[in-house]
Amino acid sequence: MQNNITMRDIASKLGVSSVTVSKALGDKEGVSEELKQKIKELAQEMGYRYNTAARTMKEGFSYNIGVVIADRYASRTQSFYLQFYQFLATTLEEEQYSGILHMLSEEDEEQLVLPRIYHDRKVDGFIILGQLSNAYIEAFANTEIPLVFLDFYTDQTELDYVITDNFYGMYEMTNYLISCGHRDIAFVGNVHSTSSIQDRFLGYYKSLLEHRIPLREEYIMNDRDKKGKFIDIAIPDKLPTAFVCNCDQVAYMLINTLRKQGIQVPEDCSVVGFDNDIYATLAEPGLTTVEVDRKEMAKAAVNKIVNKIRSTATSSGRVLVRGKMIYRQSVKSIL
Amino acid sequence: MQNNITMRDIASKLGVSSVTVSKALGDKEGVSEELKQKIKELAQEMGYRYNTAARTMKEGFSYNIGVVIADRYASRTQSFYLQFYQFLATTLEEEQYSGILHMLSEEDEEQLVLPRIYHDRKVDGFIILGQLSNAYIEAFANTEIPLVFLDFYTDQTELDYVITDNFYGMYEMTNYLISCGHRDIAFVGNVHSTSSIQDRFLGYYKSLLEHRIPLREEYIMNDRDKKGKFIDIAIPDKLPTAFVCNCDQVAYMLINTLRKQGIQVPEDCSVVGFDNDIYATLAEPGLTTVEVDRKEMAKAAVNKIVNKIRSTATSSGRVLVRGKMIYRQSVKSIL
DNA sequence: CTGAAAGCGCTTACAG
DNA sequence: CTGAAAGCGCTTACAG
CATH class of the missing domain: 3.40.50.2300 (Response regulator)
Structure with a gap:
């Protein structure tokens, strides 16, 4: 099954063009319901796998989002942000995106080295988790790649933030x-x-x-x-x-x-x-x-970055996600 | 800087062909040292970013690795595997790969649903972290996509495992x-x-x-x-x-x-x-x-998956990574 | 409803 | 040392 089945392969087996196959698999208009079904079944049977790279070339979108976490926020004893990333990865997947984690080293932060995935155009935007130096944020913002800051904000009002309230x-x-x-x-x-x-x-x-x-x-x-x-x-x-x-x-x-x-x-x-x-x-x-509420925050951040990618005209601002009181035994009423 | 500079843009500014630019930026043979320098400088200046998708189309490699962790291994109190993922992401980056985290839900595991990133050809291989059901492993192995199991092994000798000793x-x-x-x-x-x-x-x-x-x-x-x-x-x-x-x-x-x-x-x-x-x-x-020693294990796993991707002929087997004794106060000598 | 053509940005193999 | 051509697999816009 280590296959390289393409739409063209499916097309020639069925005696149609690859355009028709593309329309059928993408659930687009312009193919009879009958043919569409036949194409989908054959694709399944042949173990066809969609080639995202081709779409990326056409559209210019990778459907990947970079998530940046500074090294120092993910020590052996601190996993708050890693768990946050877990929610992000899951939420991104629901939106047909994939998350690529980038651990930012102190050196890179200091020397304003942007992630390699930025230079490789591997991602359509970044979610930045936790506080980074102002200089680094500025370097990032200057690239004009879509950016959302999560669990952190500064006074730079033209940026987007999702924070807990x-x-x-x-x-x-x-x-x-x-x-x-x-x-x-x-x-x-x-x-x-x-x-x-x-x-x-x-x-x-x-x-x-x-x-x-x-x-x-x-x-x-x-x-x-x-x-x-x-x-x-x-x-x-x-x-x-x-x-x-x-x-x-x-x-x-x-x-x-x-x-x-x-x-x-x-x-x-x-x-x-x-x-x-x-x-x-x-x-x-x-x-x-x-x-x-990290789950809600992750949803808000994903929602925001996806919107920013799809349309250039987005109002920036802060999204405040309400937390939830949890009552345990560490408080005594002294009334 | 929201640019779409291509090699051709650089080429035409310099009056050369895009082939030459490709060679220069890729440090390939066949360009004079002088021209190579000029091209690199101009690329930098113009804010050129390499388009990975184009290379992926040519080579068929995405330079992404999927990392699969079952939901149940990443609860609020358990972050062992998330920290593991952190080491993987960092090590992959050093090898010019990116890691894409896939949290596997119980339903998907039960119904043998493979990750979307598999069907999208977004990754060249998978590192699977922790134990999964035999049926799921089999479904995965049947795809013949390169696979390395990390921190887990079964008796299926034809698979690759990296485990702590x-x-x-x-x-x-x-x-x-x-x-x-x-x-x-x-x-x-x-x-x-x-x-x-x-x-x-x-x-x-x-x-x-x-x-x-x-x-x-x-x-x-x-x-x-x-x-x-x-x-x-x-x-x-x-x-x-x-x-x-x-x-x-x-x-x-x-x-x-x-x-x-x-x-x-x-x-x-x-x-x-x-x-x-x-x-x-x-x-x-x-x-x-x-x-x-999760760092060493991550290195071993990345090394193995990268080798498997590059050459089809790889001997499968178990890699045992030695742990390290840590002495604290919970043991008393009773001699 | 169906398809021929062009193009996304790069690289490889070949020719000069 | 340099470049024209072909091709990777898809989609879009257009023609029939």
């Missing part, structure tokens, strides 16, 4: 804590590290504002250095009644740190996370958190 | 335990579940045989049901001094189960795992384990 999610979470009677609520996260963390912080802050709870500087706790590497979390002298962590992993680490100091969660204080990743269930107790 | 790794690990004075050593894992587990078990058994330690039935403990779903592990009445677990996750769960029964690791008994995945470091104490 970090702001609203953390706002909702903080509201929930307040409804449980908490008023001394700390935020754990480096607000200068990523735009996600920043927005989550602002959602937390909005909730405080609405409830007229003052923002206290000692309740904004750093969790990572400039390079994004986690650091030891310094617990404030006066223990808050609840900690809002910028992500589950940090919540997980915080709970362990607290335990070592003899502080029990949720008895002595409550802790919440964000993402609903593996750390949310590994933590003891399980974390109340906000689930990032 | 499960047998030797567990043999080495059990030897280590015995050298630490252990003789009451249990094995945790369903030996009928996958070939990996079976081989790990046999490596354990070989070590026992060599040391004239009898294999005790009550020391072979089941960890999952027929469908591969984890079950509660029943601790034997007479506690062994060491548990050899078929993977880190099971070791992690075992340690938690033991702790709930008041049994401390490694004080009361030792526990070892296999894989060196996230559970090896999440466990307390950290697990002594065998690291699966």
Whole structure:
């Protein structure tokens, strides 16, 4: 079956032209229903496989989408983005596209080397997963190949972004804590590290504002250095009644740190996370958190890139995908 | 820069033919060094991008490799194979190939539906990651498209496999335990579940045989049901001094189960795992384990598939990639 | 409803 | 060292 059957082969067997075969297999107009059936059956029988490359030559579209993930987002312990890619690959397939993963190395990012699949015209567009340097984004944007940024945004308004509604999610979470009677609520996260963390912080802050709870500087706790590497979390002298962590992993680490100091969660204080990743269930107790709806985000991103490829006239902007509150045992009502 | 520059465009600007441009950019013979340089420079300047599809039409090769992972191997908590894919994607890129991930659904596996990228001739071959049903493998093998199985093997000798040396790794690990004075050593894992587990078990058994330690039935403990779903592990009445677990996750769960029964690791008994995945470091104490060298395995698999594509005459067989012992705190010497 | 012709962008084999 | 011709397998626009 290692075949090289072409439309012409099918055509000559049936005594018709390859144009007719093309129309039949493509379900186009201009072939009698009867002949169409016969052609399809014979194609099946002969083990015909469509040659995408020929269509690519004609149309100029490869029906492949490049997905770029920076190396640093896919370490041995971090698979959030790899799972994201899984959703993208599946969703792309449903749209008749294929996903090609490109892991971006630090050197390439620094030296503004675009992926080889770009130079080879192997893809019609790119979905870029997670934050990259501004210079790299600019280099990419200059190519004018269709681009969608996923789980990240900057202030460059002419670009397209699909992000989780970090702001609203953390706002909702903080509201929930307040409804449980908490008023001394700390935020754990480096607000200068990523735009996600920043927005989550602002959602937390909005909730405080609405409830007229003052923002206290000692309740904004750093969790990572400039390079994004986690650091030891310094617990404030006066223990808050609840900690809002910028992500589950940090919540997980915080709970362990607290335990070592003899502080029990949720008895002595409550802790919440964000993402609903593996750390949310590994933590003891399980974390109340906000689930990032990666499936919906993947759908939105695929939808957007496909539209951009098909029509040049697309309004750019941010798509916010709503997350989902997940209630577990890490919060205690203190009413 | 949304360009459609072709070789012909470069050629006409320089007053040469597109054949010459093709030779120059492809570093082929038959163009003067001087002209070659000029062409390359102009190509760069004009933002020329090579059109892979045209080459594919000529050669019949897409320079894409499909990577198949069954849905069930990529759950929210399991990212072993996704990380594997990451290594594959990177290694493929080094070989001028691109990886296309295909998540295989249960329905498709059951109904023997081959990936769309197969029917579209989008890939030159497949790397299949993890175990699939025999029927599906057969359907795949019947197509005669080049195939390499990664991290799995069956008795079909005419196929190609790249696997970690499960047998030797567990043999080495059990030897280590015995050298630490252990003789009451249990094995945790369903030996009928996958070939990996079976081989790990046999490596354990070989070590026992060599040391004239009898294999005790009550020391072979089941960890999952027929469908591969984890079950509660029943601790034997007479506690062994060491548990050899078929993977880190099971070791992690075992340690938690033991702790709930008041049994401390490694004080009361030792526990070892296999894989060196996230559970090896999440466990307390950290697990002594065998690291699966996924990078080397990915290299071997890519190497093999590329060779198969380039030449039809390839000897099939198994490639065993040696794992690496990782020593942590979960083993106590009882000498 | 059916098909001859042209063309997508490259490479190979051959001629000069 | 350089290039004209043919061909890879399909689709589109047009003619019948």
